[in-house]
Amino acid sequence: MRRSERKIERIINYRRVLIKLERAGETNIFSHQLSALTNATPAQIRRDLMEMDTSGSPAHGYVVKDLIKSINNYIGADKEQVAIIGLGNLGKAITNYVNGSSENLKIVAGFDIKSEKVNRVVAGCHSYHLQDFEKIAKERGIKTVILTVPVRVAQDVAEQVTKAGVRGILNYAPVNLHLSDDIYVENRDMISAVEKVAYFSDH
Amino acid sequence: MRRSERKIERIINYRRVLIKLERAGETNIFSHQLSALTNATPAQIRRDLMEMDTSGSPAHGYVVKDLIKSINNYIGADKEQVAIIGLGNLGKAITNYVNGSSENLKIVAGFDIKSEKVNRVVAGCHSYHLQDFEKIAKERGIKTVILTVPVRVAQDVAEQVTKAGVRGILNYAPVNLHLSDDIYVENRDMISAVEKVAYFSDH
DNA sequence: CTCACAATGTGAATCTTTTCACACTTGAAA
DNA sequence: TTTCAAGTGTGAAAAGATTCACATTGTGAG
Ligand SMILES: NC(=O)c1ccc[n+]([C@@H]2O[C@H](COP(=O)([O-])OP(=O)(O)OC[C@H]3O[C@@H](n4cnc5c(N)ncnc54)[C@H](O)[C@@H]3O)[C@@H](O)[C@H]2O)c1
Ligand SMILES: NC(=O)c1ccc[n+]([C@@H]2O[C@H](COP(=O)([O-])OP(=O)(O)OC[C@H]3O[C@@H](n4cnc5c(N)ncnc54)[C@H](O)[C@@H]3O)[C@@H](O)[C@H]2O)c1
Numbered sequence: 001m002r003r004s005e006r007k008i009e010r011i012i013n014y015r016r017v018l019i020k021l022e023r024a025g026e027t028n029i030f031s032h033q034l035s036a037l038t039n040a041t042p043a044q045i046r047r048d049l050m051e052m053d054t055s056g057s058p059a060h061g062y063v064v065k066d067l068i069k070s071i072n073n074y075i076g077a078d079k080e081q082v083a084i085i086g087l088g089n090l091g092k093a094i095t096n097y098v099n100g101s102s103e104n105l106k107i108v109a110g111f112d113i114k115s116e117k118v119n120r121v122v123a124g125c126h127s128y129h130l131q132d133f134e135k136i137a138k139e140r141g142i143k144t145v146i147l148t149v150p151v152r153v154a155q156d157v158a159e160q161v162t163k164a165g166v167r168g169i170l171n172y173a174p175v176n177l178h179l180s181d182d183i184y185v186e187n188r189d190m191i192s193a194v195e196k197v198a199y200f201s202d203h
Numbered sequence: 204m205r206r207s208e209r210k211i212e213r214i215i216n217y218r219r220v221l222i223k224l225e226r227a228g229e230t231n232i233f234s235h236q237l238s239a240l241t242n243a244t245p246a247q248i249r250r251d252l253m254e255m256d257t258s259g260s261p262a263h264g265y266v267v268k269d270l271i272k273s274i275n276n277y278i279g280a281d282k283e284q285v286a287i288i289g290l291g292n293l294g295k296a297i298t299n300y301v302n303g304s305s306e307n308l309k310i311v312a313g314f315d316i317k318s319e320k321v322n323r324v325v326a327g328c329h330s331y332h333l334q335d336f337e338k339i340a341k342e343r344g345i346k347t348v349i350l351t352v353p354v355r356v357a358q359d360v361a362e363q364v365t366k367a368g369v370r371g372i373l374n375y376a377p378v379n380l381h382l383s384d385d386i387y388v389e390n391r392d393m394i395s396a397v398e399k400v401a402y403f404s405d406h
Numbered sequence: 407c408t409c410a411c412a413a414t415g416t417g418a419a420t421c422t423t424t425t426c427a428c429a430c431t432t433g434a435a436a
Numbered sequence: 437t438t439t440c441a442a443g444t445g446t447g448a449a450a451a452g453a454t455t456c457a458c459a460t461t462g463t464g465a466g
Contacts, residue, residue: 003406012398030413039379043455046414058413059463080401089296094393102394105401143404146397168404170397176242184403188396190297191305193389194349194373195215198283198308200387201346201371246425249444261443262432
């Protein structure tokens with residue numbers, strides 16, 4: 001049975017916050033404290049954590065270190081190797097951001113087709129021509145890509161990378177991709193996001 | 204009763220796609236065609252459109268022009284005036300993108316505190332010092348802001364702008380904001396997004 | 407040692423969202 | 437005309453997500 005997207009999102013968030021807490025020297029945490037840091041209700045947090053293999057104690061809550069371990073165990077601990085395609089404004093900004101702050105993943109390669117964007121280094125990540133994608137993706141075991149290419153090429157590029165073994169795409173181009181339905185696609189359109197907030201600001 | 208966030212998101216998406224279709228000269232569309240362009244199922248689209256004041260015909264589907272009008276009517280047609288706070292890499296990229304491609308909203312002012320970011324023009328949008336926020340927000344009727352400031356100041360800035368009348372925030376800083384609960388906050392964290400896709404690439 | 411407390415773990419209830427399935431509509435073709 | 441094919445509109449069922457509420461538990465104060 002496929003796990004719920006909503007729940008996975010929340011759990012990823014808990015982990016992120018917990019890692020920060022651990023850094024800050026916190027050893028224990030109650031569900032209502034985690035709630036304040038993540039926007040999930042205490043009851044929901046307890047329910048989410050139910051299927052982890054750690055449990056909390058009424059007196060001291062959850063042990064931060066154990067919880068991180070359990071979450072890693074639940075969703076996977078390996079530092080994910082991802083690639084980004086399209087090294088324009090957005091692509092560069094994301095690469096810098098992700099490689100500068102993520103604990104759990106790294107953008108290990110960038111791809112573009114413009115010669116001046118190829119063979120550079122951005123945020124510790126080398127850039128290649130897209131035609132080398134398959135080779136490098138195989139070498140590095142890349143299964144996930146971030147797509148920040150212009151709309152008009154997004155579908156083609158998506159097909160190309162999935163043929164090379166990619167199984168999940170985070171798509172920032174405002175277009176609906178058509179791919180085999182065992183490929184996971186998440187669309188993140190900033191304009192829709194702002195429109196949504198604007199709507200709820202008024203309602 | 205507050206409308207469902209999911210549904211509003213889908214409807215905003217339909218509108219976006221319909222506007223493109225109208226530009227391209229399409230006059231009519233069936234639910235299954237809209238489905239291919241938006242990722243919602245035909246049944247879901249029909250259900251969403253039920254509460255619009257247009258209806259489709261079995262032979263010709265929906266009239267694109269009418270549908271856009273009905274959606275505008277349902278969620279609001281005014282071109283929303285929004286502001287962006289924090290004109291760093293991400294802030295500039297978003298401003299350019301939104302002002303370059305959105306039909307339904309415009310970023311009309313940018314704010315920062317660094318003197319070299321103030322009193323410039325980015326994508327047709329003037330930048331001001333944050334201390335002038337209240338004045339300008341009142342003048343322009345700004346109710347929605349995009350927050351792209353560093354984490355450490357995000358909570359303060361959020362409090363400041365909500366005191367000045369802002370009712371909705373699209374927050375890109377990876378921190379959970381604590382505000383009065385009639386303020387709508389949407390968090391968009393790119394790292395969580397990539398982690399989620401990476402998870403589902405493997406599962 | 408015992409009590410009171412504050413928090414956990416969780417079955418059940420509730421609330422929300424999506425899908426199903428089919429009667430109904432429209433227009434074109436025979 | 438009548439029939440047929442392909443869509444719409446929608447009540448009802450199903451699936452999914454969240455919240456409730458409370459028995460249970462571990463701890464520290466008295
Ligand atoms: N700038 C933003 O804030 C922003 C926000 C949301 C979405 N987007 C979307 O993200 C995409 C990129 O935006 P951007 O502002 O970075 O644009 P950009 O033009 O700065 O960058 C696009 C990059 O993709 C490269 N490219 C073009 N064709 C390619 C191909 N076939 N294979 C590989 N690379 C290719 C280009 O060389 C360029 O470097 C666009 O679809 C845009 O609509 C941008
Ligand atoms: N770069 C990315 O792709 C990216 C992606 C996701 C999230 N983020 C987050 O978005 C935020 C901005 O990222 P960035 O890369 O653009 O950083 P940046 O440092 O380039 O930009 C931050 C801007 O905010 C301004 N600022 C600082 N304090 C301010 C204040 N009190 N009021 C108004 N403006 C203020 C700074 O002067 C600067 O211009 C950060 O929280 C970052 O974590 C960035």
